[in-house]
Amino acid sequence: MGIQGNIDLNFWLTRALAKRLGVNLTEAMHNGFLTEAEFAKMITDCRCCGESDGCLAVLSEINGPLEEPPEYCRNAQILRELAALVRRH
Numbered sequence: 001m002g003i004q005g006n007i008d009l010n011f012w013l014t015r016a017l018a019k020r021l022g023v024n025l026t027e028a029m030h031n032g033f034l035t036e037a038e039f040a041k042m043i044t045d046c047r048c049c050g051e052s053d054g055c056l057a058v059l060s061e062i063n064g065p066l067e068e069p070p071e072y073c074r075n076a077q078i079l080r081e082l083a084a085l086v087r088r089h
């Protein structure tokens with residue numbers, strides 16, 4: 001059905017979910033782990049997901065770090081990879 005959602009909301013959801021997984025996306029780009037194009041794709045993928053309410057619930061209900069992104073997350077794989085890179089450095 002095309003791109004869904006509000007780009008500002010999805011920008012912040014992407015960043016917040018990454019942060020709760022231990023990944024600072026700005027630092028990941030600065031350190032060469034993530035390109036600007038990859039980050040833009042992450043936001044677009046988040047916008048196309050349609051599960052923003054689920055992410056808002058996860059982020060508001062669970063205090064502290066997350067072990068895994070939600071199973072429906074279209075960015076789950078890249079978030080896992082970035083979290084692994086951050087842990088190694």
